[in-house]
Amino acid sequence: MTKQGKKVVIAAADTFRAAAVEQLEEWTKRSRSILVKKEEGSDPASVVYEAIQKAKELEADVLICDTAGRLHNKKYLMDELTKINRVLEKEMPEASKESLLVLDAETGQNAIMQVKAFKETTNITGIVLTKLDGTSKGGVVIGIVAQNQIPIKFVGVGEQIDDLQVFEPQEFLDAIL
Numbered sequence: 001m002t003k004q005g006k007k008v009v010i011a012a013a014d015t016f017r018a019a020a021v022e023q024l025e026e027w028t029k030r031s032r033s034i035l036v037k038k039e040e041g042s043d044p045a046s047v048v049y050e051a052i053q054k055a056k057e058l059e060a061d062v063l064i065c066d067t068a069g070r071l072h073n074k075k076y077l078m079d080e081l082t083k084i085n086r087v088l089e090k091e092m093p094e095a096s097k098e099s100l101l102v103l104d105a106e107t108g109q110n111a112i113m114q115v116k117a118f119k120e121t122t123n124i125t126g127i128v129l130t131k132l133d134g135t136s137k138g139g140v141v142i143g144i145v146a147q148n149q150i151p152i153k154f155v156g157v158g159e160q161i162d163d164l165q166v167f168e169p170q171e172f173l174d175a176i177l
Contacts, residue, residue: 006062007060008034008060009034009063010028010033010035010036010063011063011064012035012066013047013048013065013066013068014066014068015039015042015068016041018040021037031161036050044068045083048084049087052091063092067080069102078121081121097125099122099125100126100128100153101114101115101118101126102127102128102130103115103127104131105129105130105131105138105141107140111141111144112143112147124150125151125153126151127141127152128153128156132155132156132157138155154166155172
């Protein structure tokens with residue numbers, strides 16, 4: 001997005017995982033975007049709130065909220081996601097929103113349960129399928145897409161800045177077949 005000339009603000013709302021903020025700091029430097037962060041253990045919804053204020057102040061084109069990975073069976077984490085969504089709706093009701101669920105291509109059948117739980121908590125508009133550069137081909141996602149009518153938006157094929165790519169269905173099918 002920054003290569004397209006857009007001003008991007010990123011909310012470091014994964015305040016629990018060690019080194020999560022540090023990783024985002026590195027990626028915001030590489031991508032020339034703006035990071036909003038708080039200390040470890042902070043309320044993720046408050047980070048999102050501050051990022052919204054920063055995005056408004058800077059008249060940013062895009063706000064990306066990076067949240068913690070969640071296990072579908074951890075209710076408090078799913079409740080946290082609901083709280084973040086409420087903040088976004090209250091502070092930016094007019095904004096176009098995407099809610100992308102990041103799935104590891106190696107997850108397998110557990111991904112089906114993840115999608116089900118996330119659909120109950122938030123309006124998932126797309127899937128990001130990562131680790132397609134490994135041995136897994138991500139075949140489980142075909143059933144997920146078919147059952148839930150959620151499109152794959154991006155795929156991760158490595159760890160470099162250009163390795164997050166727009167999903168190309170035919171290339172994906174060719175690789176599986």
